Amino acid sequence: MRVDSERRDSTLRGMATLGDKLLDKRIVERNIAKGLVSKQQYEKSLADLADREGAYDTVEVDPSDLSDDSTGE
Numbered sequence: 001m002r003v004d005s006e007r008r009d010s011t012l013r014g015m016a017t018l019g020d021k022l023l024d025k026r027i028v029e030r031n032i033a034k035g036l037v038s039k040q041q042y043e044k045s046l047a048d049l050a051d052r053e054g055a056y057d058t059v060e061v062d063p064s065d066l067s068d069d070s071t072g073e
Contacts, residue, residue: 022036022037023037023042023045028042
């Protein structure tokens with residue numbers, strides 16, 4: 001059963017409160033099949049994502065700081 005476009009559009013408007021769960025890559029195919037979101041809307045949301053390459057912090061770990069102690073102390 002397909003959800004009418006008005007309901008789908010209102011669902012998408014409320015996506016901020018859903019935390020983008022409709023477009024979560026783990027379940028988006030199911031949501032497309034249910035008619036909750038269209039393939040075009042999903043592709044547009046991917047295209048609109050900001051390029052985050054290089055937007056991270058580097059963490060250095062000294063191997064001598066790692067413990068093989070299984071007691072958790």
